[in-house]
Amino acid sequence: MNNGSTAEFATVDPADLLTDSNIRHDLRLTDAFRESIAEQGVLTPITVCRTAAGPLRVLTGHRRTAAALEAGLTQIPALIVGDEGDGTDAAVERLVTQWSENEHRAAITNGERLALFETLADHGLTSTKIARRTKAPRTEIEAALTLRDTE
Structure with a gap:
C-alpha cells in the first residue's frame, strides 16, 4: 500500500468492497454487534485501499463491513489510505496491520x-x-x- 498521500475520507457502499484479504477465519458477528450496526450504522470508519483493478479492498473493518451488508446499509464511512501495493512486502504490511488493529483492543471494564x-x-x-x-x-x-x- 502506498501511503505517500494523506488519507481520504469517503462514504462507500459495502457491497462494492473487496473483503477477501482478512486474517480472521470467523468474523464472530454476534447478534448484539449486528443490532448495533443495524440501529446506529458504522460509527468508526473502515480503512480501505485502492486496487489496481479499481475496486476498494477492505484493510481493517471486515466485521463492520459484513454487519453493514447484513443490515442492508448502502453507505458506510471509510478512510482510503492509498493504493494497494503488490508483492510480499505489501502482503506482510496488510497482515501485520490487521493483527495490530485487532490484537491490541481492550474491552470496557x-x-x-x-x-x-x-x-x-x-x-x-x-x-x-x-x-x-x-x-x-x-x-x-x-x-x-x-x-x-x-x-
Whole structure:
C-alpha cells in the first residue's frame, strides 16, 4: 500500500468492497454487534485501499463491513489510505496491520460499565431506557444502580 498521500475520507457502499484479504477465519458477528450496526450504522470508519483493478479492498473493518451488508446499509464511512501495493512486502504490511488493529483492543471494564450506567441514569434515563440504548441486560443495570444507591 502506498501511503505517500494523506488519507481520504469517503462514504462507500459495502457491497462494492473487496473483503477477501482478512486474517480472521470467523468474523464472530454476534447478534448484539449486528443490532448495533443495524440501529446506529458504522460509527468508526473502515480503512480501505485502492486496487489496481479499481475496486476498494477492505484493510481493517471486515466485521463492520459484513454487519453493514447484513443490515442492508448502502453507505458506510471509510478512510482510503492509498493504493494497494503488490508483492510480499505489501502482503506482510496488510497482515501485520490487521493483527495490530485487532490484537491490541481492550474491552470496557466492569467499573467502566457501572460508571456509564450511573452517568446515563444521572442524565435522566431509566434502567429500561439504558438497557434499550446499550443492549445491556436490564437486571445488570438495575443491580449497578442499586449498588450506587446503597453507597
